[in-house]
Amino acid sequence: MSDALWMPARFAVLALFFAGVVSLSDWPRHRSVPEGVGVVTLSFSHGADRRAACRPATEEELARLPPNMRRPEICPRERPSITVEFEIDGKRVFEADVPPSGIASDGPSRVNRSFELPAGSYELVVRMRDRPGDDFNWQGAKTVDLRAADHRVIDFRADGGGFVFH
Numbered sequence: 001m002s003d004a005l006w007m008p009a010r011f012a013v014l015a016l017f018f019a020g021v022v023s024l025s026d027w028p029r030h031r032s033v034p035e036g037v038g039v040v041t042l043s044f045s046h047g048a049d050r051r052a053a054c055r056p057a058t059e060e061e062l063a064r065l066p067p068n069m070r071r072p073e074i075c076p077r078e079r080p081s082i083t084v085e086f087e088i089d090g091k092r093v094f095e096a097d098v099p100p101s102g103i104a105s106d107g108p109s110r111v112n113r114s115f116e117l118p119a120g121s122y123e124l125v126v127r128m129r130d131r132p133g134d135d136f137n138w139q140g141a142k143t144v145d146l147r148a149a150d151h152r153v154i155d156f157r158a159d160g161g162g163f164v165f166h
Contacts, residue, residue: 033116038146040115042086042094042126044156047108048079052131078105080132086154087125088115119148126154126163138162 033039054075062070079100086094094113101107123143127136140163144152153166 033149036119036148037116038119038148038150038152040088040117040122040124040144040146040152040154041113042084042115042154043112044154045108045110046082046128046130046156046158048082048100048130050075050077050079052133053080079107079109080130082109083129083136084111085127085136086113087123088117089123090125117146119146119150121145124154124165128156128163140165 054073057070057072057074061074081097081099083097084094085092093115096111098109098111099105100109121143123141125141126139128138129136131137138156138158140154142165144165146152155164155166156162157164
């Protein structure tokens, strides 16, 4: 038999093979979240205020330093931890003191936490304290309508006014 006669048979076998691959490429179906559920993620990186831990230098400390290194304040290299609270419909679902990153604890603190919620409307409130003390100096609140398979992210931008709800 000549190659011209086998060509349609080869094409048919190849077509059946690719049809099988295509049919199996979407099986089994995978869902990252259950049906009827959306996700809200609190995800940001922020460095706490180093200046909050500064203290005045004593006369003895200044005398031990060369004149070109004398500064009126002594500030530690490491950053303090940040405190974060997250509420959904008035219920606190996340609260943490987040330490700074880095070997010398001088990097930003990082938060990344996801919450799966049934589709619906939610009042989200997030607070952060980046200086030692009792009051939260950053706060954001927003009502969001979460649809099934939605993924909402809450970010933080100090230069952008605080918490940003995407």
